[in-house]
Amino acid sequence: MMSKARFRGFVTFSVFAAMLITNDWGKGFTGQILLFNTGTVPIENWSLAFDFDRDLSSFWNADVVRKENGRYIIRNRGYNADIRPGGYVEIGFSGAPGRVERPPTFVRPATREKTAKPSEYRVDVRVTSDWGEALNGEMTVTNLANRPLEDWTLEFGYDRDIERFWTADIVGRDAGRYVVRNAGYNAVIGPGQSVKLGFRAKPGGEVRPPSDVVLKTFYVTKGFERTETLRLEIETRDEGFVLSWSDLDDAWNYHILR
Known part of the structure; x- marks a missing residue:
């Protein structure tokens, strides 16, 4: 059976990000953040900033750099610091309350070169x-x-x-x-x-x-600078899932198979 959920992500700096709610029981929920490297060189020392109207209390495969009034900055845990071209990392999380209807906003990378x-x-x-x-x-x-x-x-x-x-x-x-x-x-x-x-x-x-x-x-910056984001849809299937998003007049599709 196919299910569909709305997400929000971005395509910038050769990075594509998406959030997936995997379980929602009303009082709480669990989910995943997926970071894809769509470029030709490694993404180094990855991090992610976003706004979300839920309290995210725990993360797996990531550490919280800053959390303030619904704004978050998370980063790699060292062993998963770099994402090879064509690769991705999975970040698990839990939060409350459940019944999540709106996706994160202002999703953007928080890593800077200096x-x-x-x-x-x-x-x-x-x-x-x-x-x-x-x-x-x-x-x-x-x-x-x-x-x-x-x-x-x-x-x-x-x-x-x-x-x-x-x-x-x-x-x-x-x-x-x-x-x-x-x-x-x-x-x-x-x-x-x-x-x-x-x-x-x-x-x-x-x-x-x-x-x-x-x-x-x-x-990894600790500031909450904001940029525009893109709307994303995801379809889960038995053999994997399909990501679809739009960028102005261009349409994109990303197929991830098991």
Whole structure:
């Protein structure tokens, strides 16, 4: 048997979001929030802000950043921080009272990209072993700010050919300039804390500090900025469900099958 429910979502920044009420018994309800990555690059350090006329008391697979007068900001729990292209995350919740008829409003992402100020971090390099043809080194990134550096990416120039990092991923290199991304488990650098990035480079010899260093982070805002949202319908079927939404003159459909 097919059932239909109204939802509200958005398509922006390569993200599609929808809310589904799975059980409503009058005094309370449970449901899911689905976040889809419709783009070609990972969604990093995801978060979601929305307004809702019900008290959401518990979440699964997400943490509450802020809750105030029917406004919510939720975020990932670390292990599910990034959404690969074509992938999605499921967030469970419970709330009260039941008999939910109106969907959330002003649904929007709450994650922002920020370039850290040079005064907010320090990068040090030391050689741990050198045998002439190549060397092993350690790059230490220290957080000097009073806030966490979340989901960081480090860009820098270096006068050696870096073959690999053991505790980070090289996601870009061009003419001696590198882009290095956290390895997931070390994505957050707390205030006053450091991460050590072991690497191998060649040739060996005297090593200069990295040049033109830029540290970028994806952080979750605590503000309640608002944007327009889209209306969404969902049809559940035995083999999965179909999402349909509209954006001005364009119509979209998204099929999710088991």
